[in-house]
Amino acid sequence: MTPTPAQPAAAELDPTPLRMRKALGRFASGVTIVTTAEGDDEESVHGMTANAFTSVSLDPPLVLVSIANRARMNAKITETGRYGVSILAGHQEPLSLHFAGAATEPDLVRFTWRKGVPLLDGALVHLSCSVTASHPAGDHTLHVGQVEELWFDDGRPLLFYTGSFRALELQDDENWGF
Numbered sequence: 496m497t498p499t500p501a502q503p504a505a506a507e508l509d510p511t512p513l514r515m516r517k518a519l520g521r522f523a524s525g526v527t528i529v530t531t532a533e534g535d536d537e538e539s540v541h542g543m544t545a546n547a548f549t550s551v552s553l554d555p556p557l558v559l560v561s562i563a564n565r566a567r568m569n570a571k572i573t574e575t576g577r578y579g580v581s582i583l584a585g586h587q588e589p590l591s592l593h594f595a596g597a598a599t600e601p602d603l604v605r606f607t608w609r610k611g612v613p614l615l616d617g618a619l620v621h622l623s624c625s626v627t628a629s630h631p632a633g634d635h636t637l638h639v640g641q642v643e644e645l646w647f648d649d650g651r652p653l654l655f656y657t658g659s660f661r662a663l664e665l666q667d668d669e670n671w672g673f
């Protein structure tokens with residue numbers, strides 16, 4: 496007879512904030528810098544690191560970012576109605592730490608502007624978006640953006656898994672894109 500597997504204790508099934516972080520950290524993601532600007536000058540740019548980014552629709556082209564209500568970025572996106580998403584390349588971990596407030600690397604920060612939105616130089620993908628809807632969701636807000644312009648390159652992405660930055664191992668360096 497096959498033994499019945501032991502059932503987890505109630506505490507092992509409880510979706511506390513810490514356990515949510517640990518469980519959902521097992522969903523591997525890329526890393527983005529979300530940017531917005533109140534004007535058309537670099538002084539008015541604000542950026543932050545985000546991995547709660549997803550593709551929503553191809554036609555119309557929609558994406559979303561989930562931003563903590565307490566993040567400065569949340570009020571800024573609400574105010575400007577626009578944001579950029581730069582999907583980071585494998586070598587851009589220092590930028591990710593910088594825009595998460597965990598390190599200071601101002602010399603690495605270089606912006607390219609598309610459709611009035613600042614984007615990070617050296618990223619694999621640039622999306623310029625206008626906000627079509629913002630949905631409050633617990634301690635975050637989901638900002639759905641219509642992609643007005645996009646640009647992409649081939650290369651190794653920066654990955655985030657179980658709270659750490661990771662590199663993608665590829666067999667064939669020629670097959671980065673599709």
Ligand code: FAD
Nearest residue numbers: 540541542543544545546547562563566567568594595596
């Ligand atoms: P601040 O903390 O004030 O700014 C962030 C940093 O960016 C500061 O160091 C600031 O100096 C720098 N900065 C801002 N603008 C510029 C500029 N124009 N030029 C140069 N530097 C600038 N939080 C979420 O809400 N959603 C997520 O999906 C998310 N994913 C994350 C993924 C990872 C891998 C990491 C490490 C963090 C993530 N965070 C996420 C946390 C978030 O990045 C931090 O809480 C961040 O500090 C919030 O930014 P803020 O808007 O409050 O601004």
